[in-house]
Amino acid sequence: MSSVITRPQNEQAFIEEDGYEDHFHDHHHGDKYQSNFVTTYIFSMDHKMIAKQFLITGMFWAVIGAAMSLVFRLQLGFPAGDISWLEPFLGKWITISSSGVGSLSTEFYYAMVTMHGTILVFFVLTAGLSGTFSNLLIPLQVGARDMASPLLNMLSYWFFFLAGAVMFASLFLSTGPFSGGWTAYPPLSALPQASTGSAAGMTLWLVSLTLFVVSVLLGGINYVTTVLNLRTKGMSMWRLPLTIWAFFVTAIIGILSFPVLVSGFLLLMFDRGMGTSFYLSEIFIGGQALDHVGGSPLLYQHLFWFLGHPEVYIIVLPAMGIVSEVLAVNARKPIFGYKAMVYSILAIAFLSFIVWAHHMFMSGVNPFISNFFVIFTLIIAVPSAVKVFNWISTLYRGSIRFNSASLFAIGFVSMFISGGLTGIWLGNSSIDIQLHDTYFVVAHFHIVMGVAAFFGMYAGVYHWFPKMYGRFMNETLGQIHFWGTIISAYAIFWPMHYLGMAGVPRRYYSFANFDFTSQFGAMNAFITVAAFVAFSFQILMIVNFFYSMYKGKKMTTRNPYNATTLEWTTPIEGIHGNWPGKIPSVHRWAYDYGKFGEDAISQYVPVSEAEAEADKELVH
C-alpha cells in the first residue's frame, strides 16, 4: 500500500514554513535570562533548567528519605541487633546499653518515620515528580517557548528549596525533628509536652511545609496557565498528550486543595503559640490540666485530608500520564481509548475531593457520614479500572520495545493494580474497622502511590533523559535497576499485607509487647533485608544518572524514539525558547503510531486530503 501520509522532507524547514510566528528572537550570545553562570544554573528562569533543579533536588531528598527508612527498618527487622556503628552519624539518637549494644532511640525512630513520610510524599513525589516533568514537558509538548511566567516558575523552585532547607535544619535540632507522623495530628503535634519532636521540630515542619505549599501554588498556577493559554496553533485540548492532561489536572487539584492544608496549619500554629483552642479540648498532660476547651482534633483531620487525599492523586496522576505516553511510544500504538483516559483523569480528580473522610472512618466521626465516603471512594475504582484496561489494551497487538522506560511503565501498571485493588478493601468502612492503621495500609499506599509513582518517575527519567542532557542513560544498568527494583519492592511490601491482616498496627517501635504482634520476627527481618537490597538498586540508578550525564551515549538525532510529540522536534541541545525559529503548528493528535503502516506521524505533520479520505474508512 502506498502511503497516504505526506511527510515533509525537512522537518526544520517545514516548521519554518508552516509554524507559528510569535516574533520570538533568540539571542545567540545568551539573553537576559541566561547570560551568566548564576542565571543559567542557579536562578534560572528556563523551564528545562528548573525541571532539572526539581529532579536533582528530588533525588537528594529521595536518598535522605529512603536512608531514613533503612534506619527504622533496622530497628523493626533486627530489634536486638547492634547499630552502634551508626553513632558517628546519629550521635545521641543511638542509645548504647551497658553491654555495648547500640539501639535506635524511640524518639528518633518516630522522627525518622515521620520525616520519611513527609519527605517522600511532599519533596520527592510531589516536587520531584510533578515539579520535574510538568516543568520539562508542558512547554515542550504544548509548543510553548517557556512557562507563562518564568519568574514565578523560578520562585516555585526556590520556595521548594527553602522549604527543604528548613526541613533539613530541623533534622539537627537538639529536640529532634517532628516525630508525630506525617499527618501531624493534634494534640500530639500541638503540645510540646506530648512529644519532644512537637517542640521546635514541629515549628520548623510547619514553616517548611507552608513554604512548600507556596512553591506548589506558584508552580501550579503556571502549569494551568501555560496549558490553557500557550498551546501552539492547532494544539486543541483534545490533541494534548496524556502527560499534559495529567499535569494540568494535577495542578488544578493542587491549587484547590493545598490552601486548605495551609489553613489547617495556620490554626495549628495558633493553637501552638497563641493559646487558641481550635483542635484542643479537655487535655490533662504533663501533670496539669490545660486551659484549652471547646476545640476538636477532628477539625484538623478534615482540613488535612481535604488536601491529603487529593495529594495521593497529585502524586499518582503525573505518573499515570508519563506511563501512558511511554507505553504508547514503546508499543508503537496509540494509547487505547484516549478520550476515556482523559475522562477518567477528570473523574478521578473530581472524586478525589469528596472522599477525604475515608481516612477517618475510625476517628470518631458520625458513622452515618461514612456511608457517603464509602460510596464515592469505591466509585474511584471505576475510572481507575478503565485506565488499567486501557494500558493493557495499548500493549495488545503492539510491537513493544523493552527499554528501561517501558519496563518501568509496565511495572507501574502491575504496581497500580496490586496497590489499587487493596484500596477497595480499605475504602469499605466495615473492612477498615479491622485494617485501619495496620500494616495492610502501609502495604497498600506504598505500593499504589509510593512504588507505583516511583516507577512512573523512573519511566519518565529514562525516557526523557536525552531531552534533558542530550545523552542516553545506560540501558544495561537501567534494566538491572528495573528488575532489581520490581522484585525487591514487592518483597518489601507484599508481606506487609499479611502483617496487617494479622492485626499488627503500624508505627510501632517494637512488636515485643503484644502476643498478637510478636510472631513475625522472620518476616520483619526479611522485609528489612529486601529494603536494603531495593535501596542499593536505587543507588545504582543514581550512579547511572550522573555517569550518563557526562559519559552517556550521545543523542545523534532529534527524535531517537520516533515519537510523535513536539518535544522531539526541538534541537538536541536545549535552547532557550525551545525552537530556534517558529513554533511548529499542530495538525493531529499525539498518538498516530502505526497508522496506515506508518511507524509514527509527528503532530506537526499536516493531514493530507488522501489521509483525510482514508481516515473516514478507518473509523468505520
Place this chain on the structure above:
Amino acid sequence: MTALIIFICLVMLGIIVVQISRVREISAAMRGEEQASINSTNRNGLGLLVFMVVFLVGTVVSALYYKDSMLGYGPWESSSAHGGLIDSGIAITLFFTGIVFVATHILLFWFAYRYRKTKSPKADFISHDNKLEVIWTLIPAVVMTGLVVSGLDAWNTIMADVPDEAVIGQDYIEIEATGYQFAWDLRYPGADHLIGTKNFRMISATNPLGQDWTDAKNHDDIMPSEVVLPVGVPVRVRITSKDVLHNFYLPHFRVKMDAVPGMPTYFVFTPIVTTDSMRSRLSQYPDYQVPSDPEDPKSVPRWKAFNYELACAELCGTGHNSMRRIVRIVEKADYNVWLSEQPSVYLSTIRNTDDDPYKGQVVAAELALQKVELNTAMVNAMSAVDSVDRVVRLKNISYETGSANLTAVSSYELSNVVEILQQYPGIRVEIAGHTDNTGDPQSNMALSEARAQSVANYLTSNGISNSRFTAVKGYGSNREAASNDTEEGRAENRRTEFIVELPNKEEVPQQVL
C-alpha cells in the same frame, strides 16, 4: 573496621556492575544494534513472563503459608458477634479483587511478552473501542455496587449504638476506657450500672480520671487493671482520652475506635468466645504448640499462655507500642463474682480523706457495700461448722462515748440486721458486747452488757422477737480480738458481735448472693 571493609566491597561491586554495563553497551554497538536489541527484547519479554508466573504463584503460596494469621480463618476467627460480618466482607472482597489481580496480571505480562518487538515489527493501529470502554466501565461499577451495598449494610449494623429501649445493666453493660500517654485506664460502673461523671480539671494523683466525687454514680465505680467481660453480653465501651489521640483496638474482636480528648466515642460489641474456649481452640494448631517464651523451652505452650489483648492503634508518642491491657472473656457467673470482688475506687481510696466531699457523712454506696458485707458475713456464719467462724462483728454500729446509747448512724446497720433476721427466721443469735482493757474491768463489763442490750432493744422494738436471742451478754475485755497494746488493737476490741447458732440444715442458704 569490618563495616568499612563491607562498604568498600559494596562500592567495588558497584563499580564492577557499572563497568560491565559499559562494556555491554559498547559490545552491543559492535555486534550491531539491531541484533542486540532483538536479543534484549526477547530476554526482557521472557523475563516479564517468568516474573508473572513466579509472582502470581508466590502470592498464592505465601498467602497459604500465612493463612493461619489471616482474618476469618482458623485461629484468627473473630471472637465477637459482629466480627464475622467484617471477615466475610474481606473474604468477598478478596474473591473479586483476587480474580481481577490474577486476570489483569496475566493479560499485562502475556501481552508484553506476546507482542514484543520482532525482526519485522508490526503494530496495529487500534485507537479506541467505545463498546469495550462501556463494558469495562460497567462491570467494575456493578461489582463495586455490590461491595458497597454489602459493606455498608455491615457497617451500619456494626456501628449502631445500643437501641434506645435497651436497659443498661440488663440488656448491655457499659464500661469506659481512657487512653493517656502511655496506658489505658479502665472504669466499670458498680452496682448502679452507671459510670460517674468526670472532669479533666479534677485529675490528680489520687483521682487519675478526674471523677467528680459529689456524683453518687462515681461512688461504686471500679478501675480494674484488666478488661474482664462476660461472654454473650453486649458491651458499650465509652472511649475517651486524657491527652492526645489514642485508639481503642481489640484485634481479636474487630474493634477499633479513636480516643479523642474532649469528645467521647463509643463502640458496641458482643464477645462470643471466652478466653478459655479460645485457648482450647488454639491448642489444635501446631503454631500454638511451641513454647510461649522462645528463650525458654520449658515455658507453657503458646495456646495456654494466650490472652486477648487491648492495644493502641493511633500514634500517640514514644510509648505507643506499649499500651497493653489483657482482655479476659469469662462466663457470666464468673464475671459477677469478679465484679463483686473489685474494690470501689471511691470507697477504698477516697472515702473519708480530705478529697471526700462527704467526709463524715453517710454515703449510699458505702451503706450498700456494708449491707452486702454484713449479708455475706451472716450467710458465711450460718454455713460455718466451727464456732469461731460463726462470729459476725457488727462493724458499722457505734455508741456515744462512755455510754450504751447507739449513735444515729448505727440504725443503717441495725436495720440490715433486722432484714436478715426476718429473711432467715430459723436462726438464733447471741449478742455479745466487748470493750478494751482500759479503765475499770467492772464498769467495762457493765458497759459491754448494756451495749449488747441496746442492740437487743433496738431489734425487739423493730419486730424481732426476744426468742431469737440465745443470750445478750457483756464480756468486758475478757475476749480480746486483738492486742490491747496499740490504739488500733484497742479500737478493734471495742466491738459488738453476733454469734450465730448453728441452724437446721434445711435453713442453710444455697448461694451466698
